[in-house]
Amino acid sequence: MARITRQNDDTTFDCAEDDTILRAALRAGIGMPYSCNTGSCGNCRFELKEGAVEHLREDPPAWSERDLKRNRYLGCQAAPRGDCVVKFRAMDDYVPPHRPAIRKATLRAVTKITRDISDFAFEIEGDAAFEPGQYALLHVPGVDGGRAYSMSNLGEDGTWRFMIKDMPGGAATDWLFAAEPGAELVIDGPYGTAYLRPDVPRDIVLMAGGSGLSPMVSIARAALKHGLLDDRKLHLFYGCRDEPDLFDTDMLGDDLLARITCTPALSEPGTGAAWTGATGYLHDVVRDHMGEALAECEIYFAGPAVMAAAIQKMAHEAGVPMDRLHFDEFY
Numbered sequence: 324m325a326r327i328t329r330q331n332d333d334t335t336f337d338c339a340e341d342d343t344i345l346r347a348a349l350r351a352g353i354g355m356p357y358s359c360n361t362g363s364c365g366n367c368r369f370e371l372k373e374g375a376v377e378h379l380r381e382d383p384p385a386w387s388e389r390d391l392k393r394n395r396y397l398g399c400q401a402a403p404r405g406d407c408v409v410k411f412r413a414m415d416d417y418v419p420p421h422r423p424a425i426r427k428a429t430l431r432a433v434t435k436i437t438r439d440i441s442d443f444a445f446e447i448e449g450d451a452a453f454e455p456g457q458y459a460l461l462h463v464p465g466v467d468g469g470r471a472y473s474m475s476n477l478g479e480d481g482t483w484r485f486m487i488k489d490m491p492g493g494a495a496t497d498w499l500f501a502a503e504p505g506a507e508l509v510i511d512g513p514y515g516t517a518y519l520r521p522d523v524p525r526d527i528v529l530m531a532g533g534s535g536l537s538p539m540v541s542i543a544r545a546a547l548k549h550g551l552l553d554d555r556k557l558h559l560f561y562g563c564r565d566e567p568d569l570f571d572t573d574m575l576g577d578d579l580l581a582r583i584t585c586t587p588a589l590s591e592p593g594t595g596a597a598w599t600g601a602t603g604y605l606h607d608v609v610r611d612h613m614g615e616a617l618a619e620c621e622i623y624f625a626g627p628a629v630m631a632a633a634i635q636k637m638a639h640e641a642g643v644p645m646d647r648l649h650f651d652e653f654y
């Protein structure tokens with residue numbers, strides 16, 4: 324176990340040699356900035372002042388030679404090699420509402436949702452509390468590094484459910500889609516800051532691209548459960564390519580469906596298809612449907628990085644204050 328000292332204010336926390344500076348800081352309740360947890364966004368960069376660290380992931384996309392020269396590392400990938408002194412700005416927004424923990428999980432059921440997305444239900448050991456919209460790292464046997472997946476349920480019955488897209492040739496998804504109920508893996512979480520803000524009294528807009536549906540469904544379910552839909556509207560937009568990518572809205576349940584609007588949009592409807600719903604890219608569809616009302620809403624979205632960039636641009640042009648946007652990019 325290494326002792327990490329944050330030079331900014333001399334606070335200290337412990338970090339196991341196979342853990343990372345970011346995750347250990349969050350486990351200690353320190354608000355170290357981050358987003359993806361997989362080495363892709365660069366939000367968790369810190370300066371190493373004393374000691375040595377090693378990146379668990381070789382060549383993480385968000386790290387460069389320039390960082391190395393300045394003694395900067397990625398908190399989500401840097402494992403300590405002995406005691407260290409580090410420098411990073413801690414922020415209240417990143418203090419975890421539930422301290423992330425590493426626990427064993429057992430696969431209980433897999434339910435197909437679209438042609439390439441299935442819902443995986445894992446029974447997890449220990450405290451199952453998380454905020455709707457958060458994600459966890461799934462450590463699949465034989466695969467280096469945890470893969471980020473967002474929960475689709477509310478953690479009821481000690482179960483975390485994840486809607487997972489089958490990535491052709493993907494190391495983790497190959498294992499997951501071949502797994503049978505009873506299979507075991509390790510889950511580390513919860514993580515993420517794009518969770519439901521129940522105290523904000525604005526109407527809610529949820530935008531999901533593909534498997535980004537998972538955290539958006541969790542947020543919608545929580546809004547219903549906590550009575551938020553009594554005094555505000557919730558609009559769920561779901562963007563995908565073609566009809567086989569659509570999900571059956573029945574899975575949301577009658578109670579939720581009766582209280583929200585749900586708008587699926589196809590970006591590439593097949594020729595000759597009988598589709599009469601919305602078409603086009605999700606950000607365009609949302610802008611056209613919501614009009615000026617969008618600027619008054621609290622907005623949550625999840626999906627591919629290219630979609631996230633287009634939504635941020637659209638929201639900015641529509642006059643949405645940036646602190647009303649909560650999102651995870653799926654790298």
Ligand SMILES: Cc1cc2nc3c(=O)[nH]c(=O)nc-3n(C[C@H](O)[C@H](O)[C@H](O)COP(=O)(O)OP(=O)(O)OC[C@H]3O[C@@H](n4cnc5c(N)ncnc54)[C@H](O)[C@@H]3O)c2cc1C
Pocket residue numbers: 358359360361362363379380381458467468469470471472473474485486487488489490492493494495496497515534535537538651652653654
């Ligand atoms: C915050 C967040 C939430 C997400 N939520 C969902 C979701 O709910 N549903 C869903 O289907 N997808 C989600 N994703 C995307 C999902 O994480 C990727 O599709 C998944 O990692 C693919 O893994 P793979 O092993 O099958 O693919 P591969 O192609 O084998 O692996 C690629 C992925 O693994 C990462 N990676 C590769 N090597 C390492 C390593 N050594 N250590 C750590 N990471 C490594 C890459 O950055 C990339 O994300 C989310 C992504 C993020 C960042």
Ligand code: FES
Pocket residue numbers: 357358359360361362363364365366367368385397398399400
């Ligand atoms: S690179 Fe570390 S959180 Fe994204």
